[in-house]
Amino acid sequence: MRSCASAVLSAAFSLSLGVLLVQPLPVRAVTSYANDFVDPTYVLAKDFSNVTAEAQATIVSWAQSLAREGPWSDSWPNCSSVGNTTALTDEEVWTTCPYETRDGQFNPDGRLVNDVGAFSDLADAVLYNALAWAIKGSGTYSGNVATFVKAWFLDADTAMNPNLAYAQMARGPDGQVGQHTGVLDLKCMAKLVSGVLILREGQAAEWTSDIDTQFSAWAANYTTWLTTASIALEEEAAENNHGTFYYNQLAALQVLVGDTAGAKATLEKYFTTQYMWQIDASGDQESLHKSQQAQTNPRPPTQTNAKIGAYIGYDAWNLTTSNGTTIKSALDYALTQGAGTETASELYPDVVAVGAAYGDAGGKYAAWMLANAKKAYPEDAQFFWNQPFSDSGLVKTGGSSSTGSSGSGNSVSGGADASSDNGAARGAWSAVAAMGAAVLVAAVL
Numbered sequence: 001m002r003s004c005a006s007a008v009l010s011a012a013f014s015l016s017l018g019v020l021l022v023q024p025l026p027v028r029a030v031t032s033y034a035n036d037f038v039d040p041t042y043v044l045a046k047d048f049s050n051v052t053a054e055a056q057a058t059i060v061s062w063a064q065s066l067a068r069e070g071p072w073s074d075s076w077p078n079c080s081s082v083g084n085t086t087a088l089t090d091e092e093v094w095t096t097c098p099y100e101t102r103d104g105q106f107n108p109d110g111r112l113v114n115d116v117g118a119f120s121d122l123a124d125a126v127l128y129n130a131l132a133w134a135i136k137g138s139g140t141y142s143g144n145v146a147t148f149v150k151a152w153f154l155d156a157d158t159a160m161n162p163n164l165a166y167a168q169m170a171r172g173p174d175g176q177v178g179q180h181t182g183v184l185d186l187k188c189m190a191k192l193v194s195g196v197l198i199l200r201e202g203q204a205a206e207w208t209s210d211i212d213t214q215f216s217a218w219a220a221n222y223t224t225w226l227t228t229a230s231i232a233l234e235e236e237a238a239e240n241n242h243g244t245f246y247y248n249q250l251a252a253l254q255v256l257v258g259d260t261a262g263a264k265a266t267l268e269k270y271f272t273t274q275y276m277w278q279i280d281a282s283g284d285q286e287s288l289h290k291s292q293q294a295q296t297n298p299r300p301p302t303q304t305n306a307k308i309g310a311y312i313g314y315d316a317w318n319l320t321t322s323n324g325t326t327i328k329s330a331l332d333y334a335l336t337q338g339a340g341t342e343t344a345s346e347l348y349p350d351v352v353a354v355g356a357a358y359g360d361a362g363g364k365y366a367a368w369m370l371a372n373a374k375k376a377y378p379e380d381a382q383f384f385w386n387q388p389f390s391d392s393g394l395v396k397t398g399g400s401s402s403t404g405s406s407g408s409g410n411s412v413s414g415g416a417d418a419s420s421d422n423g424a425a426r427g428a429w430s431a432v433a434a435m436g437a438a439v440l441v442a443a444v445l
Ligand SMILES: *[C@@H]1O[C@H](CO)[C@@H](O)[C@H](O)[C@H]1NC(C)=O
Pocket: 003, 005, 078, 079, 080, 081
């Protein structure tokens, strides 16, 4: 549970930096990627390339750090230390001042109760603990997932209601109701669902059929809200990152409840509507629907939609827009732009994912990662699931350097030594990556 004792600004950054600040540096800080979906089939096959050994160690370390923070549940504000900051009482502000929408900026009210940050931490904790269970085989990690899911979704005292009717509430004279932008607050459901699927399909003992049944019922109820409530449908229609993230959530939840046909239809809808006009002929996926000051790039959630599709037999990586461009075109364009409004680290998962999905025959993407992310890039967690991708010969396995060829197919799964080194000598760039992630989280809300 978090209180609102931290002021608005620090609340806005508490998601990623909170984890960073409580850890003794230089342990590699947890990076909260914009979103992702990790294919449970790949994880459970446990046929991991040797070059993922360091990424596996990072995942186990992140699972442990996040688990120390949980469980999370949605919470009420504790404003005892905030003090009076305006001549108006809060109640007067909430009921008399019209609220404006400023895309890309936080509604400060929403930060008094940092449920968005708590949910993002929860999603990361579920994903990394499920992966750590698959990598290490210890029930501690699957037990963490069960505890966290129960606290957020199932236990009567702490469970979230299965709707976002009040998310990103606009107060003011006509207010006291949620806005469609608040649907974005559960976008990381795609990460959480992939974690749950790993435990379910891997038959982790701690993920009991009782928890599975109850969580599926919660998800079915919420999915009904997500496909019928007026603000949810407004979010679905949004042409920018908001609409794209909506499809991440809905498709992932449909997969979770066993509605594969529904999930395919959901992805089909995205890839025949918003996607068709999101990427222009140059590959620019940002400009068409960009708001003034926000990074509202739908590139990361588009990749997540493609990853969910790949898992259920809907191949989206090669689908072309009305301009004949693809997901790869959007990444290639982004690489020509320099960091711009993004930090380079925000591109890392997208570069590795595109290299894994389309191949990296000329070594262009690996060279870019080496130049920008430097030598530590194969220890980034996402390097584990975005395979095959070259480690540029950086990973030391079994006392010998790997050749740099990707996807060797040799397994280090369950290796007792995979997490023995939690990165004490690493992570020079990881603080920067975490900052980038925090900025990204701030910007898309
Ligand atoms: C609220 O926060 C204050 C410190 O700011 C703390 O002393 C108090 O115990 C908190 N109240 C609750 C109910 O957590």
